[in-house]
Amino acid sequence: MGDSFWLKYPLPSGFWLSTTSILLSSLTFILAIIAAKRDKQSMLKFWMGSTVVLGGLFIYFQFKGYNQLINGGIHPINNHIIVTDGRYGDYYELKYKGDFIEVDGNEFKISGKEMSEKDFAAFQNYMKQFSSTKKREALTVSNNDKNFEIYFNNQPLIVKNKHLYLNDSTQLEYVDEMRLTFLAMNVEDKRGDFFVRGEFGKDFHVYYKGKELEYKNRRLHYKGKELPNYLQIKATETADSATSFLYLISIIHLLHILFALIYLLKVTIYSFSGRFNSNNNLSLRLGAIFWHFLGVLWIYLLLFLVFIH
Known part of the structure; x- marks a missing residue:
C-alpha cells in the first residue's frame, strides 16, 4: 500500500459464484477426457456440454460481480474514495x-x-x-x-x-x-462522504500505510489521532487505485476466458461429431490443459485480491 490511501471491501458474490463455475468446469473437462479414453461417447458429449455451460456461467457471474460493484458505488474509472464535489455541508x-x-x-x-x-x-x-x-x-x-x-x-x-x-x-x-x-x-446516488455505499468500518475500510483508519466527525483518524489537514486533502484527491487494479486484472483474465471458450466450443462440436475416442484425444487433452491453467490463474488472482487488495 505504501504511503497512500487504499479502499478495501468484500468481493461481490458474483466473483465467488464464477469461481465455483470454473472449478466445476475443470472437473467436467477431466470427466470428459476419461469418457473419451473409455469410448463412452454419450458421456463425452454430456461432460463437454456441461463444461461449455459452466464456462458460460463463469462469464455471466463475472459480469454480475461487476454490476454488484457498480451498484455499490465502486466504479472502474473516475473513481475516488472520498466525495469532494458537492460534499454535503461544504457549501x-x-x-x-x-x-x-x-x-x-x-x-x-x-x-x-x-x-x-x-x-x-x-x-x-x-x-x-x-x-x-x-x-x-x-x-x-x-x-x-x-x-x-x-x-x-x-x-x-x-x-x-x-x-x-x-x-x-x-x-x-x-x-x-x-x-x-x-x-x-x-x-x-445515496452518497454521503464516500463514493462506495455502505457503513464505514463495516461494509468497507480505508487504509493508510497499511493501517486501518477511523472516521469521526467527518474526519479521518490514524492511530487514534486526527490526520493533519494536508493528509485529509490528500485523501480527497486520492483515486481508488485498488479498485482500478481489480477491474484491470479481472477483465484481462475474462478476455482470455472468452477466447478460450470459443476454442472450447470448437472442441465440444468435435466431441459431438464423434471425433474423439480412446485413440484420438490429444487435442482434447491439450484444450483441457489450457482451460485448467486459466482456472488456476483465476484462483491465484482471486486469492491475491482477497489477501492483498
Whole structure:
C-alpha cells in the first residue's frame, strides 16, 4: 500500500459464484477426457456440454460481480474514495421540516437519527430538480416543497421567480449552482462522504500505510489521532487505485476466458461429431490443459485480491 490511501471491501458474490463455475468446469473437462479414453461417447458429449455451460456461467457471474460493484458505488474509472464535489455541508445544508439534515459517513440524519426511507425519498425527489443544469442557465425551482429549506454558507436561500437568490436582489451565481447540482447528484446516488455505499468500518475500510483508519466527525483518524489537514486533502484527491487494479486484472483474465471458450466450443462440436475416442484425444487433452491453467490463474488472482487488495 505504501504511503497512500487504499479502499478495501468484500468481493461481490458474483466473483465467488464464477469461481465455483470454473472449478466445476475443470472437473467436467477431466470427466470428459476419461469418457473419451473409455469410448463412452454419450458421456463425452454430456461432460463437454456441461463444461461449455459452466464456462458460460463463469462469464455471466463475472459480469454480475461487476454490476454488484457498480451498484455499490465502486466504479472502474473516475473513481475516488472520498466525495469532494458537492460534499454535503461544504457549501450547502438543508432543513427538513425545520430541522437540519446532517451527514455521518454515508448516513443522512436528522437530530442524530438516520432519515426514514420515506423522508429520504422525499429528500431525493426534492433534490432531483437540481441534478442537471444547462450551461450558463440558472437552475429552475420546479418543486418548491415548503418542507425543505436550502442554506448556502449558513444563510437561507430565497426562491424568487422560480430561481434561487441570496437575498431579494442577488441571484445565486452559476458556479454555486453547479455545486448544488453536484450535491443533488450525490443525494440521488445515496452518497454521503464516500463514493462506495455502505457503513464505514463495516461494509468497507480505508487504509493508510497499511493501517486501518477511523472516521469521526467527518474526519479521518490514524492511530487514534486526527490526520493533519494536508493528509485529509490528500485523501480527497486520492483515486481508488485498488479498485482500478481489480477491474484491470479481472477483465484481462475474462478476455482470455472468452477466447478460450470459443476454442472450447470448437472442441465440444468435435466431441459431438464423434471425433474423439480412446485413440484420438490429444487435442482434447491439450484444450483441457489450457482451460485448467486459466482456472488456476483465476484462483491465484482471486486469492491475491482477497489477501492483498
